[in-house]
Amino acid sequence: MTAPGMVARRLAYLEAACRETRGQLVRIERLIQCRAERITVTAKLRARRSRRRGPRGAPADERLLREHVDRLIFERRDEIAALAQKPARQEHGIAAPGDRKQPVVSQFEHRVLLTCTAIAWTKG
Structure with a gap:
């Protein structure tokens, strides 16, 4: 039988670890x-210097930015996927045995997992 103080310390440790992991994911996203x-x-700027004509305006810029974000996520997919799974396991460990439910996944974690899966599927 474990002492109540040990259980409280263990829960505090798990909650701190979960906060730290989510903080790491937020930092990586930024x-x-x-x-x-x-x-x-x-x-x-390079395209402007070379006088190459291409699509101009906000939609083209947003598309280019989205492509770069997807590429950078793909390059760090292993690290991000490992970090994205940690909070789910940690929250599952924190939850009381009767309260165990599906953990909430942030939008960034969801987008990372979808991007990595889609890119791996198209390449494989």
Whole structure:
């Protein structure tokens, strides 16, 4: 039988680990978004210098940014997939045995998993 103090410490440890993992996912999302924006701006400047005519305007920029974000997510897919699965396991461990339910997945985690699955499916 475990002491109540040990259970409380273990729960606090699991909750802190879960918060830290979610924080890492948020940082990775921000890093990828900022890097994709820098790559997009650089690509637009290079295209402007070479006088290459292409689609202009916000839709083309958004599409280019989305392509860069998808590529960067794909490059870090193993790290992101491992981190995206950790909070689900941690939340499952935190939940009381009678309360065990499907964990909530953030939009970023969902998009990463879908992107990685779609790219792997098209390449394989």
